Amino acid sequence: MTEQNTRLGILLMVATTLIFAVQDGISRHLAAEYNVQMVVMIRYWFFAAFVIAVAARKAGGLRAAAATRQPLVQGFRAVLLVAEICVMIYGFTLLGLVESHAVFACYPLLIAALSGPVLGESVGWRRWAAIAVGFVGVIIILQPGFGVFQPEAVVPLMAALMFALYGLLTRYVARGDSATTSFFWTGTVGAVAMTLVGVWYWQPMSGPDWGWMAVLCVTGALGHYTLIKCYEVAEASSVQPFAYLQLAFASALGLTVFGETIRPNVAVGVVLIVAAGLFTLWRQKVKGGG
Template sequence: MRALNDLGRPVEGVLWMLATGLAFVGVNGIVRHLGTELPAAQAAFIRFGFGLAFLTPALWTMRGVRLPQGIWRLFLWRGVLHVTAVIFWFWAMARVPVAEMAAIGFLNPVIVLVIAGLLLGEGLGRGRVVSVLVALAGALVVLRPGLREISAGHLSQLAATVCFAVSYIFAKRLSGMAPPSVVVAVLSVTVSLGLAPVALWVWQPVSGVQLAWLAVVAGLATLGHYTMTRAFRAAPLAVTQPVTFLQILWATALGALVFGEAVDAFVILGGALIVAAVSLNTWAEARRGRIPPQPEP
């Protein structure tokens, strides 16, 4: 475990995390560009289908892995949660400004904190409570309930964030029972299989251009997870976590320049509060030798 005063290779870690942010914002932008032309379940199914192709080497290595009894029930429940999450996410992404999607998505690790503290016996110490309260304040600044309409798209993204958070809890348990490559590969398989019947039910003709864009989405998502892993290896989370705030700035610029979305200072402020809360918790968890969760793309 890296010592608190060991910054590793901070410049390299920051650069890898910058690449991660660009990859994830690229994912958001392309899905926003595709809009409502394809049903959410169909677009998600195609994206994960391409993702499976990228994960073929990991799937091949699974053939000789022995897994403990009962693990497939956990894999199944995580698959169900992730299927639900990605459908909500794809549906919301076509309807909510890019910057707001990015800001709300950063609530993912905060929700994990609450679940782990209340249901998994980790407790909610003063630091965690402060982090949660600051993040909730940031979410209220972004959504501003009572001052403007909260759309179905906002609720869909909130639902996706909750499902991603619970999925992370299952992943945390599974990581102690199977190699990480197996956990990731099985997730891709179960999500693809789970999305298949829903996608077929709502299937619409797909153009070559749409297929190409969704292949790029799968590639960028895979690249983002890879660069995030490299960032974590290069430098501690306390160094790389604050860089994630730039995702909100890039998402705001993308929404304004490409989609003509108004720049909302409240979204930037609220997002900054949420990222600050996550960064505060990251620093506290690092002191305890834990690796806190990261936002899902």
Template sequence: MQTLADEKRRRLSGAVLMCAGVACLSTNDALAKTLTAHYAPFQIMFLRNLIALPVAVVIALVLGGPSALLSRRPMAHLLRGFLWVAATFLFFTSLKHLGLAEATALIFVAPLFITAISALFLREEVGWRRWLAVIVGFIGVLIVIRPGGAAFQAVSLLPVATALVYAFLMLGSRLVDPRESIWTLLLYLTGTGALLSGVLVPFVWLPVRAEDVWLFVSIALFGTAGMTMISQAFRLAPATLVAPLDYTALIWATAFGWLIWAEVPDSATYLGAAIIIASGVVVILRESRAG
């Protein structure tokens, strides 16, 4: 029987793992932005997934056992892999042109897309409070990208498109056999990502410079570590506790942007990000109560 102290330890461990995982993925994004100055997004994602694949196999074996290497619905993983490659391509492309904090803030609209898609296409019941949160969240997006204004950049729509594709990716997990572990999903996402990006990489391939090898290795390790820790965080603690901690990514993105590229987001970006984050938290809390 689980004691109150055990439950508190699990919740604390989940929160710590979530924060650490978000820090790793934010580092992954900063490394990706650095690499986009010299390499195409498809080459970055191909090498990242190729290097990460053996690590993902080991993680799946250790944490999920030999059964984690097999899937009952491989086509579902292939579809999710396609969405994963599309989302990564859009986001990496946006990083080449936008500040890291701005791109990260716009990505936060993904939970709002998930709610809207669930209601409009999956016929799930969504109350007026969640719909209001979704609408307010998209107002936050408009504040960040400022369509029609002098500061508007069409490339600002790429992180929003990324969030939309990512929402379909998350909902696509419902197509996977529910008996499959999270480690199977991680393994097949990495494997299909390497396979699909590998089809296109010959058209954009550039020789890897010696001084960039450590960047590709680092992006693979940080990305895989981040996904693993976040997955484990959701296994240990309630989503209502760990999911809002995903927004700590904005702190890391702002810090990396300032330290590496001297990027300082303007007040409109911070205001829009705050509205998006608040709306996302409301959606998460309301969905947990509805569930």
């Protein structure tokens, strides 16, 4: 991999995290006014159309994109992701962007912890130590022993666990399916599943909010496009640490646009979680195992 490609990959990952952070801000705004299921359903309609358009341009077209020997796992992955998005956006309405993302940042540690039982990968003592440090960070954020524990904080933690499982299943299906196939199933099955739920929660939307919904749909497609391009030009291990910038960008939006604050315990917890997450990524790159 050339240095130029790695640099381009990093720039694309930074762009992706910024786009996803903007998406989170718009989702927080819309979910405060309308039902979460409806917001995600409309977003997924556009996402499915984008996925189908991308697949149609590939060799073999839609038939090749849809072909898989793992339909149950692919379908479960898609439903898991759309459910995770609903849970996370609900978390935004309860806790805001700063604290939701602070807790959600532990998902790479959950992936590392679960890669053994789910994928049969070996996790050495150093990575287990980093995972433990990261979860100390989560506990500091949650403050379970100070009488001010927020039950709402469990919501983004649940989203992190769902997203970690989705990530592991994505790695699992990659052993037999192309990225195009996984992307196709994610968009189409997710849209169908979300429509079956969301259509019952339809609410009339104001003109300006339809504008925000349009931006949400476009940023969703654009973010996935830049992410795909990012992994095409650079190795995942080189760009993955920069995914943590979504936490910084989303927090900046929460502070400036939504008037949120960062509590000292959240700041300390985030430092531990991100440091532990970066260490596990580094160990994975260096040793591949532990």
